[in-house]
Amino acid sequence: xxxxxIYSRLQEAIRQHPNYSNYIYDHRKPxxxxxxxxxxxxxIGDESEATKRAExxxxxxxxxxxxxxxxxxxxxxxxxxxxxxxEFYAP
Numbered sequence: 001x002x003x004x005x006i007y008s009r010l011q012e013a014i015r016q017h018p019n020y021s022n023y024i025y026d027h028r029k030p031x032x033x034x035x036x037x038x039x040x041x042x043x044i045g046d047e048s049e050a051t052k053r054a055e056x057x058x059x060x061x062x063x064x065x066x067x068x069x070x071x072x073x074x075x076x077x078x079x080x081x082x083x084x085x086x087e088f089y090a091p
Contacts, residue, residue: 003027007025007026007027007037010025010037010041011023011024011025014037014040014041014044017044019044020040020044023040025037047079050076051076051079051080054072054073054074054075054076055076057069057071057072058072058074058076060072
């Protein structure tokens with residue numbers, strides 16, 4: 001999937017949220033008076049729900065070759081590990 005399609009899908013998903021029904025995202029030329037897409041995702045997203053969905057997909061694709069395990073990226077495992085290291089090294 002091309003990144004433009006990913007951005008388009010993200011924009012449409014964000015527009016489902018009542019506070020962002022008119023959200024326009026263009027990664028080439030962001031609007032100056034608008035939150036960037038990462039800020040919006042952090043505000044309206046739910047990391048724990050995303051992790052739960054990723055775990056389900058991981059189980060579904062348990063015996064599949066990683067290149068054929070679509071949709072499944074294991075990014076949630078990386079995020080979990082980074083969070084563990086951040087907690088370990090936090091002052």
